Amino acid sequence: MSVIEIHNLTKRYGKHVALDGIDLEVEQGEVFGFIGPNGAGKTTTLRILLGLLRKNAGEVTLLGGDPWRDAVALHRRLAYVPGDVNLWPYLSGGEVIDLLARLRGGFDQSRRDELLKRFKLDPTRKCRTYSKGNQQKVALIAALVSNVELLILDEPTLGLDPLMEAIFRECVTKVKQVGTTVLLSSHILAEVEALCDRISIINEGKIVETGTLAELRHLTRTTVSVKTRRPITGLARLPGVYSLTVDGTHARFSVDAEAINRVMRYLVQFDVRALTSAPPTLEDLFLRYYKLHEGDATQ
Amino acid sequence: MKLNAYTGTAALFRLILRRDWLVLLVCVILPALLAVATAAAFIQLLPSAASLEAFVFDTANIPAEMALLGRIYAPTIAGLTAWRWSAYSAVLVGLGSALFVVRHTRTQEEAGRFELLDATVVGRQAALSASLLVAFGANVVIAALVAGGLIVYGFPAAGSVALGLSVAAVGATFAAIAGVAAQLTESAGTAKGIAVAILGIGYLLRAASDIGEHNELSWLSPLGWMQQIRPYADERWWIFILFIGAITILTVTGFALSSRRDVGSGLVRPRPGPASAAPSLRSPAALVWRLHRRSLLAWAIGFAAFGVVTGDLAKAGADQFAASPQLTSLLARLGGSSGVSDGFFTLALTIVVEIAAVYAIVTMLQMQAEEKEARIDPVLATAVGRLRWAGSYLLLAAVGTTVVLAAFSVPAGLTYGLSIGNVGYELPRVFAAAIVYLPAILVMAGIAMALYGLVPKLTFVSWGALLGIIVIELLGEIFQVSQSIQNISPFTHVPKVLVSEFSATPLILLVAVALALIITGLIGFQRRSIG
Numbered sequence: 001m002s003v004i005e006i007h008n009l010t011k012r013y014g015k016h017v018a019l020d021g022i023d024l025e026v027e028q029g030e031v032f033g034f035i036g037p038n039g040a041g042k043t044t045t046l047r048i049l050l051g052l053l054r055k056n057a058g059e060v061t062l063l064g065g066d067p068w069r070d071a072v073a074l075h076r077r078l079a080y081v082p083g084d085v086n087l088w089p090y091l092s093g094g095e096v097i098d099l100l101a102r103l104r105g106g107f108d109q110s111r112r113d114e115l116l117k118r119f120k121l122d123p124t125r126k127c128r129t130y131s132k133g134n135q136q137k138v139a140l141i142a143a144l145v146s147n148v149e150l151l152i153l154d155e156p157t158l159g160l161d162p163l164m165e166a167i168f169r170e171c172v173t174k175v176k177q178v179g180t181t182v183l184l185s186s187h188i189l190a191e192v193e194a195l196c197d198r199i200s201i202i203n204e205g206k207i208v209e210t211g212t213l214a215e216l217r218h219l220t221r222t223t224v225s226v227k228t229r230r231p232i233t234g235l236a237r238l239p240g241v242y243s244l245t246v247d248g249t250h251a252r253f254s255v256d257a258e259a260i261n262r263v264m265r266y267l268v269q270f271d272v273r274a275l276t277s278a279p280p281t282l283e284d285l286f287l288r289y290y291k292l293h294e295g296d297a298t299q
Numbered sequence: 300m301k302l303n304a305y306t307g308t309a310a311l312f313r314l315i316l317r318r319d320w321l322v323l324l325v326c327v328i329l330p331a332l333l334a335v336a337t338a339a340a341f342i343q344l345l346p347s348a349a350s351l352e353a354f355v356f357d358t359a360n361i362p363a364e365m366a367l368l369g370r371i372y373a374p375t376i377a378g379l380t381a382w383r384w385s386a387y388s389a390v391l392v393g394l395g396s397a398l399f400v401v402r403h404t405r406t407q408e409e410a411g412r413f414e415l416l417d418a419t420v421v422g423r424q425a426a427l428s429a430s431l432l433v434a435f436g437a438n439v440v441i442a443a444l445v446a447g448g449l450i451v452y453g454f455p456a457a458g459s460v461a462l463g464l465s466v467a468a469v470g471a472t473f474a475a476i477a478g479v480a481a482q483l484t485e486s487a488g489t490a491k492g493i494a495v496a497i498l499g500i501g502y503l504l505r506a507a508s509d510i511g512e513h514n515e516l517s518w519l520s521p522l523g524w525m526q527q528i529r530p531y532a533d534e535r536w537w538i539f540i541l542f543i544g545a546i547t548i549l550t551v552t553g554f555a556l557s558s559r560r561d562v563g564s565g566l567v568r569p570r571p572g573p574a575s576a577a578p579s580l581r582s583p584a585a586l587v588w589r590l591h592r593r594s595l596l597a598w599a600i601g602f603a604a605f606g607v608v609t610g611d612l613a614k615a616g617a618d619q620f621a622a623s624p625q626l627t628s629l630l631a632r633l634g635g636s637s638g639v640s641d642g643f644f645t646l647a648l649t650i651v652v653e654i655a656a657v658y659a660i661v662t663m664l665q666m667q668a669e670e671k672e673a674r675i676d677p678v679l680a681t682a683v684g685r686l687r688w689a690g691s692y693l694l695l696a697a698v699g700t701t702v703v704l705a706a707f708s709v710p711a712g713l714t715y716g717l718s719i720g721n722v723g724y725e726l727p728r729v730f731a732a733a734i735v736y737l738p739a740i741l742v743m744a745g746i747a748m749a750l751y752g753l754v755p756k757l758t759f760v761s762w763g764a765l766l767g768i769i770v771i772e773l774l775g776e777i778f779q780v781s782q783s784i785q786n787i788s789p790f791t792h793v794p795k796v797l798v799s800e801f802s803a804t805p806l807i808l809l810v811a812v813a814l815a816l817i818i819t820g821l822i823g824f825q826r827r828s829i830g
Contacts, residue, residue, distance in 0.1 A: 050680050052829040072684045080680035086673045088590060089409070089486070092572025095580060095589075102581040103681035124571040128409065128485070139677065152680075 001028045002061070003150055003181040004049065009058035011044055011205075018044045020205040021058065026183055031176055033196030034185040035286065041205045042185040043083050046154050049183075050080055063150060076105045079143035083154035083185070085135045087127035093138045094123030100142040107145035115141045118167050132159040144171055151175065151182045157191060169194055189283050201286065209285075216285055221254040223278045224263075228270035238263055249273075304558065307421030311429035315403050326395055327437050330388050330466065331444035337384040338452055340774060341376050351376065362643075366506040366612050367650070373532035377454040381462045381530040387773075389466045389525050390502060392441060393473035396434045397494035400477035403430035406487040408562065427478055427557055431550060434474035442467035458531035465528040468542040472521045473498060475549035482556035485565040492597060499601060503608060510612065521545070583683050584691040591662065595699045598658050599706035602651070606707040609647045610714025610729075613640040640715060641797040644729055647711075652736040652790060653769055655703050656743040660761050662696040663747035667758055675829060685825055689748070693817060696744045700737060708733035732797045738809035739789035745816025752820030752827070 004026040011019040019041045026032040036042055047053045049062055051071035060067055065074050087096050101107035116123055119137045127135065136159045143151060151172075157165045172182055172195050186192050192199055193213060200210040209216060221242060226232075232251045236244050240259025245252050249270075255263050267275075316323070345351040355374040358364050368386040372378060404426050445463035450456050473494060480493040501520035508517035509526075517523030521542070528538045560566055579585055666689060669675045678688060712729030716722030747761040768788040775785055785791045789812070792805040 047676075047830070050676075052676060052679060054826075054828045071679070072682050075680060076682045078680075080677065082673065082676045082680075084673055088586075088674060090572075091589070092574070094574040095572060095576040098576035099580050099586060100677055100681060102576075103583070103678065103683050105682055123574045126572050142677070 002026065003028050003063055004032075004183065005059070005061040006045070006049075007059045009045070009048065009060055010056045011041075011048060011053065012056050017205055019048075019055075022202065022205070022207045024200055024207065024210075026181060027198075028181055029176070029179050030197040031172060031182040031184060031195050033192035033199035034183060034202065035187060035189065035192050035199055036202035037187060037286075040202045042202060043154055045202070046080075046083075046152055046183070046185060049152060050075075077148055078150040078152060079104060079146050079148045080152045081136075081139045081143045081154060081156045083158070085132075085139040087130070087135055087138060089126065089128030091127055092124055093121060093127060093130065093134070096127060096138050097123065097142045097145065101145045104146050104148070108147065112141070112145045115144055115171075118171075119164060133161065133164065136160055137164065140168065140171075144175070149181060151180060151184075153182065153184045155186055155188075156184065157186070157188060165191065189281065189286060193281070217257075217280055221256050221280060221284070222260060223252075223254045223280070223284075225252045225276045226250070226267055226272060227274040228267065228272050230270045232267070232270050235263075235266070238266060304422040304424040305428055307425040308428045308432070311421060311425050312432055315429055315433050319399075323433070323437055327440045327444060330392060330441050331448040333388060334380065334384045334445050334462075335448045335452055336774070338376065338380040338449065338454070341379050341383075345376065345379075351379075355379070362510045362612055365509045366608075367647075369505065369526045370509050372526075372529040373458075375531060377449070377458055377531040380449070380454070381458065385462060385466055385525060385530075389469040389522055390498065392438065392466055392470035393498050393521070394495065396438060396470040396474035397477035397480075397498065398491055399437075400430045400434050400474045401481050401487055401490045401494065403433070404478065405481035405484075405490045409485065409487050423562065424554055424557055427481070427553060431474055431478055431553075435471050438467035438470040438474070441470065455531060457534055461528055461534040461536070462530035464539065465525040465530060468539060468546075469521050469525050471546050472542060472549070475546045475553065478553035479549055479556065482553060482560065483566050485567075488594070496601075499604070503604070506608065506612075582691075583678065583688045584694055586678070587665075587691040587695050591665065591695060591699075595695075595702060598699070598703050602655075602703045602706040603710045605651065606710035607714050609644065609651075609707075610711040610716075611718070612647075613643045613711070613715045614718040644711065644715075644732060645795050645797050648733060648736070649772060649790065651707050651733070652704075652740060652793075653765070653772075655700055655707075655736070656740045656765055658703055659696045659700045659740050659744040660747045660765060662699055663692060663744050663751065664758055664761070666692050667751055667755055670755070670830060673830060679829065686821060689752075689821055689824055693744070693748065697737075697741060700740050700744070701734070704733040704736060704740075705730065728797060732795070735796055735801075735806060736790065736793050738806050738813060739793050741813035742789040742809055742816065745813040745820070748820035749816045749823070750820070752823030752825075754823075755827075 002025050004024060006022060006024040008021045008023065009019050010017070010021050022041070022045065024034075024045070034042055034045070044053065048055050048060060049067050051067045051074075054068065063074050063077055067074060087093075091099070097112065098107070101112075119141060121134060121137045121141065125134075127138065130138065136156070140153075140156055143153070157168055160168060169191070172184070176182065182195075184192065184195060196213070198210070198212050199216070201208045201216075228249045228251075231248050232246050235241060235246065235251060235253065238259065240256035241263060242254045242256075243252075345354055351374065355371055359371055368383060371382045373381065407426060442460075442463035445466065446456075446459045449459035449462065476497055477490065477494040480490040480497075481487075483493065484490050501522045504516045504520040505523040505526065508514050508520075508523060517527065524538050524541055528535055556566060580589055666675075669678075675688070679685065708730045709726065711733075712726035713722060715729070716725035719725070743761070743765060746764050747758060750758045750761055768790065771780060771785060771788050772790070774780060789809055792809060794801050794805060
């Protein structure tokens with residue numbers, strides 16, 4: 001069953017097209033990564049899902065309902081962490097956590113205590129005295145204390161230090177175990193790689209790719225560094241080889257997935273001494289799609 | 300190192316001008332326009348020497364006028380213009396200067412914008428020095444425009460210059476006071492509150508000195524100094540030395556305090572808050588109450604103080620009237636046969652309800668602040684609908700307005716009632732006279748709601764509407780403004796229950812207009828995008 005179904009969603013601000021007919025489907029129980037550069041349309045999509053923004057066209061179904069019309073009923077079943085966390089300066093962190101969780105419909109006191117401890121947050125401080133990272137923690141804890149079916153997280157680790165990022169990942173893994181669906185927007189690729197079952201890449205209001213990480217990797221190039229006993233020649237002529245640098249018996253290049261086998265067989269004739277290959281990181285994926293859009297992907 | 304603290308002042312000066320040039324432009328031109336308009340009004344109202352003399356004589360014997368506007372020192376058209384214009388202009392210019400300085404110092408700091416700036420080539424004193432320079436500069440321009448306008452109008456040059464400078468000096472003084480206040484607390488709201496409270500106390504001291512025995516009280520107030528300069532009445536230029544001394548001391552104090560504290564902190568440390576929310580904090584209405592209860596308390600205290608003073612003045616006025624039987628014609632104009640105190644309360648209420656309308660509009664526009672700061676998003680992402688959220692602010696506006704009207708009228712009725720020994724009769728009457736304004740104030744809140752719901756970019760028009768109404772009432776008093784124009788103001792339709800018959804019909808109509816505006820706004824708010 002799909003928790004989120006988006007079809008041909010379009011949002012315009014005057015002449016500017018923020019979302020240009022995007023499609024997105026998030027299945028129940030999965031952690032779905034929504035990645036793209038700043039201004040790609042991630043937050044706009046999430047705010048339409050929350051019924052804060054009106055769409056111009058397309059169909060959006062959230063937890064079986066209409067996010068605009070059924071906002072109040074749907075919001076009992078989800079929790080949201082905004083990308084730009086702004087809290088009431090004169091309320092304490094503890095007050096904000098309790099308030100937001102109660103407005104949603106209640107929370108688990110023992111989980112609240114545990115989260116405060118794990119994120120090392122002092123709940124008695126007024127929100128305006130918190131650093132950006134601590135404000136982010138307040139918003140995260142306020143979302144994680146409730147039992148909900150869906151978590152919508154907009155760049156949730158912005159401002160967190162690496163230690164807290166690790167704790168955040170543990171928390172997401174934990175909620176996933178109890179069947180909670182998570183929609184995670186991010187441009188921190190390591191985070192998405194570590195957490196997400198499937199991802200969509202959005203750029204300039206269009207979804208450029210959707211799939212599991214494995215599927216997307218399949219489409220991309222592996223980076224190879226090879227040392228041989230005899231000088232390497234003629235590698236540049238092979239199809240599917242890019243960014244080649246040859247220094248006598250040492251070559252570095254990237255290669256399309258479908259060309260790997262052919263390239264390996266070709267290299268054997270130079271008597272391979274050492275070979276390292278790296279799978280493409282999400283960063284590579286990202287840069288590639290980004291460049292593709294600018295029309296200079298093929299060097 | 301010392302010099303570096305001021306580095307970047309010029310850059311921030313330009314930044315402030317770029318951000319606020321339009322507001323500044325309006326604020327420096329408006330006082331001059333009002334001065335010339337006041338002069339024109341008096342020329343039209345008092346065409347002959349006899350009418351002038353009668354007006355001065357009448358006015359000088361009304362304690363309410365003296366309390367609100369001060370004494371008349373020069374019984375000429377120019378002198379009356381100075382008297383009437385400077386009384387409210389000084390308050391507005393002082394208020395504007397103070398709020399402006401806080402806006403460009405503590406407000407920025409509270410928003411964390413200084414951390415960004417201080418890390419660049421901007422020194423720690425730069426924001427304070429730039430804001431003070433702009434504020435002082437704006438006041439100098441105000442003085443020049445007012446003096447120029449009145450000289451062109453044909454008023455004596457020396458008096459016109461003294462008048463312009465006297466009001467500008469008040470503005471500069473309150474800019475410097477705000478510069479100190481901004482160093483004391485971490486919160487811009489509290490800093491503004493301190494400056495406004497000092498202005499309010501200054502006004503009360505001046506009012507008390509002008510009607511009472513203790514004329515020396517006036518010397519404790521910058522507003523008192525201003526009137527003691529006595530433009531067009533053999534100007535006392537030496538008083539400007541007081542202003543220059545005060546401005547210098549305050550400015551030096553501000554910079555000294557600023558260099559002794561960390562960026563973002565105040566001299567008063569904040570206390571920790573509760574670790575968990577009170578059980579009652581579980582609805583948007585509770586949140587709105589939690590956020591704004593203190594500000595309502597501050598408003599109520601201000602209204603109560605004004606109420607006590609008004610009640611006291613009503614008694615003093617009644618006594619003085621009793622001693623001068625020749626003032627019966629004026630008595631008739633103010634309060635008819637029902638008494639001097641009733642006329643006085645009625646007059647005071649016209650001002651009080653305008654301030655109460657400011658409270659109502661400020662409260663409604665908090666919604667826009669929440670939206671701009673994106674604090675609305677996490678709330679609307681919970682099971683809180685838009686109607687419930689906006690309804691919470693409407694509720695606070697209505698309840699809060701009732702509270703401030705009661706905070707004024709109960710102490711006013713009590714003080715007056717006690718002084719004449721008839722509390723049981725006076726208190727309910729004064730309370731009723733104030734509370735019947737609630738529907739008219741709700742119309743103002745409704746205008747704010749309609750604008751916020753339909754065209755949030757234009758919410759400032761609600762201030763324009765209130766300003767227009769105030770101008771109609773101010774000029775309506777001097778000019779014989781036609782009834783159809785006065786009818787634009789919802790306050791015109793409120794029955795003045797102390798001096799005339801009560802009628803429920805206009806109140807019902809006002810409620811209907813308020814509801815129509817509110818419902819329109821809510822429908823618009825339901826249908827539009829947030830942010």
